[in-house]
Amino acid sequence: MQLVFATNNLNKLKEVQALIPANIKLLSLKDIGCFEDIPETQNTIEGNAIQKAEYIKEHYGYDCFADDTGLMVEALNDAPGVYSARYAGIQRDAQDNMNKLLDELANAENRDAHFTTVVALHLNNHLETFHGICNGSITKTKHGKKGFGYDPIFQPKDYDMTFAEMDLSLKNEIGHRGKAISKLVHFLKSHNSKI
Incomplete structure (x- = not known):
């Protein structure tokens, strides 16, 4: 079985490859010749994940999955949320994003937050999501x-x-993306006895 993981983020690719069974061949966007920016214009994390998966299926024909992740900070009414990657601007710079967030929380006593990841799988013309x-x-x-x-x-x-x-193994075990990908892998195994 082969699946496209619809991301240009090499860090995400590395994290996910560590969780996917060896007999699933994971293809990157580069592997399928996709070099354009995939639209992420939805106002929810789930919407963006679905949009990316559907884009690859529609334009390239591959079974695929895509993820979107948001950081929700309680004191900021769940911001940056769906705008996490471009919180400090369209340059999508992690240092800028963190600096902005730290500045906004400078006087906040409540620093509670959570990450949410949604993985959208497009397989055999069916769509599934995992959180x-x-x-x-x-x-x-x-x-x-x-x-x-x-x-x-x-x-x-x-x-x-x-x-x-x-370490990556601990982050994958307790983290948002690891939990969503584990659900994806469980689904794939339950639908394909060869995995």
């Missing part, structure tokens, strides 16, 4: 060099380190 959530809080300063995005300022609940200080 993953990780609760935690926003630290006051950046910690760690691993991971990507908001990882240096997100500390999962019941842990004394940020995602950026964790």
Whole structure:
């Protein structure tokens, strides 16, 4: 079985490859010759994930899955949410995004937050979605060099380190994307005895 993972984010690709069974061949957008920006114009995380998966199926014909992730900060009415990747502007710069978030929370006592990931699978002309959530809080300063995005300022609940200080295996086990991808893998295995 082969599936396209509709992302240009090499960090995401690395995370997901670690979770996908070896007998599923994972293709990147580069592998299928897709170099354009896939539209993400929906106002929900689930909507964006579905839009990306449908775009690949419609324009390239491959069975595929796509994800979208948002960071919801309680004190900011669940912002940045669907705009997480471009919170500080269209340049989509992780440092800019983190700096803006830390500035906005400078005087906030409530630093509770959670990540939500939705994975949309387009398989055999059927659409399925899988959700993953990780609760935690926003630290006051950046910690760690691993991971990507908001990882240096997100500390999962019941842990004394940020995602950026964790090994990939632990992040995948407790993290939002790992939980959603695990549900995807379970679904694929239940529908294909060869996986």
